Amino acid sequence: MLSTRVVNLLVYAALSALSALVIWSVSGLPVTLPGDVGTHFFPTILAWGVIILCAIGAIRSLLSGAGEAFRIDYLPRVLLTIGMIAGFFVSWSQFGAFYLQAFVFLFVLFTYYRLPVGLSAKLIGVNAAVALGITAFCYVAFNFLIYVDL
């Protein structure tokens, strides 16, 4: 397992790389107004600021102890939820039918999160009812009150 120090250093490196990308991508933009510093100036100076602060942070991390292990509790649950969200986006953008898909999304997540309680017909019934209630509420609210086409 990675220590907090290693994760910190990895994040500093990633942010520095991102900042370098910012500097590179605005470097060709010209100055058009007299006295103006130009379109590129602000992002460039800010990106340099991030790089300098990351360097300070990295030195601080190296001088301090390794710290605790960087733990993410229930990592599979977090990853599965992120995957479900991404899958929902893809499916919604491809097939539409938001409310039907929202019902399925809610029902699956309710059931997954409540598995430790013990799978039973009652639990599935409650999950389906709550998912249906939320979906119906969203349908009424967004179609008849706020007029958002989903």
Next chain:
Amino acid sequence: MDLLANIDFMSVVSAFGAIMLGLFVGMLFGALPGLGLIIGVTLLLPLSYAMGPVESILMLLACYQGAEYGGSISAIVLGIPGTAMAAPIVLDGREMAKTTSPGKALAFSLYGSTFGGIFGGLVLIFFAEPVARFALGLADPEFFLLGIIGLLAVATFGAKDFVKAMISVFLGLIAGTIGIDLFTGMPRLTGGYFEVYEGLNLISVAVGLFALSEVFMMLGNRMNKAYSFDASDMKISLTMKEFWASLKAMITGSAIGSFMGVLPGVGSTVSGWLAYSGAKGLSKTPEKFGKGSPEGIAAPDAANNATVGGALLPFIALGIPGSASIAIIAGAFIIHGITPGPQMIRNDPGLIQAIFLGFMATTVCMFFMGKALTTVFARALITPNSFLVPAILISSMIGIYSSGGHFFDLWVALGLGVAAYIMRRLDYSVAAFVLAMVLAPIIEKSFRRALVISEGDYMTFIDRTYSQVIMMAIVATLAYAVVKSVQGRRRLREPTAAESRSE
């Protein structure tokens, strides 16, 4: 100022509906531990597209007020503060709930919140115009420096790690520069995506950084933990004698809260604790504090709600938000093409009067909704996260999509949510990021316009008395931040050195 001029019935009805919706969501999200004010405001922000400017602004302000009180409900009923601001209320609120009655403790909290809300509203009403009049004398260099000091204060006073908070600020400023440069019309950092030509969608950024990252945090805890509470004795009322006995504490809390609210980056988390100490210092019975003292509940609650009016003052009068929640509320102004600041106060008095009047109405409505529905919000506390998380996810997705109709925004929110989840665990500040992103256009525009006007002379930033004063405040804040950071690291190192000596 004639606050009651030009009121029409339908506007009042729609504003009332917006206020009630904002209060309901605010109290609910404030009461639920882990959710809180910013997520409530963030999830309501997309509704602004379907509303008029006054209604949407009042809805968000009502949510802000409601969440400040809502946080106290779980603090008193469960002993778990619903928001960070409600932490001081646990000390006496929980004790009074156990020894006297939860209803009585909630009543001191509600009366304190209402008093503080009205006090903060009056501060806003009476000081907004003079401050705006003063601000009309400020020029671009001063606005640039005010933006800088706001960000510096948030990084210094509102975050655990100064260097990481400053990185968050710089990243937020970079995010704020994405899109077409208004000076030259050239696209910057868009990666060829037309969806970001007008900048990143504030709603997708806020939902990703606050709501989604919080959901991922909640996934790391027990999902089916259900709280229970005793619903008996929940009558929320005070006798006149009880009210008068806590009035001094309410005034103390309100004065402290209003003042702290004006300061950027401080907010109600600090003001609640200061009000608690202040009320204890001025109390005739300080020994009762921590043992269910009514003053110990009323003072921090009054401070929390007074902070709202105070925090709105620099935003309405100068156009500079001082906290992440105000920055998100600024989104409602941006959506409706309104630029807050001295020009708005001068040119659009009708809007300002409606906001002021609505703000006071918000506080009064909070009182009645609190009296009627606090038990309902307390019952909501027993909802386990296994139901809350998917519901928040769906409402987040609808909110983001309805704000622009782009699937691109959903992916931005998800990406930022995952990044913020990791960054928050490493003590980066998402609040500083959002505030910086909202302030970026103001800061860059003022900086570049000042240079164009002065033909590239950087002395323009220090050649006026106003800018010299702000510059001195910046230097003082920076010095304080460095000293605080060094002391913090030394304190961290001391136990380690002591441990190695003992070995």
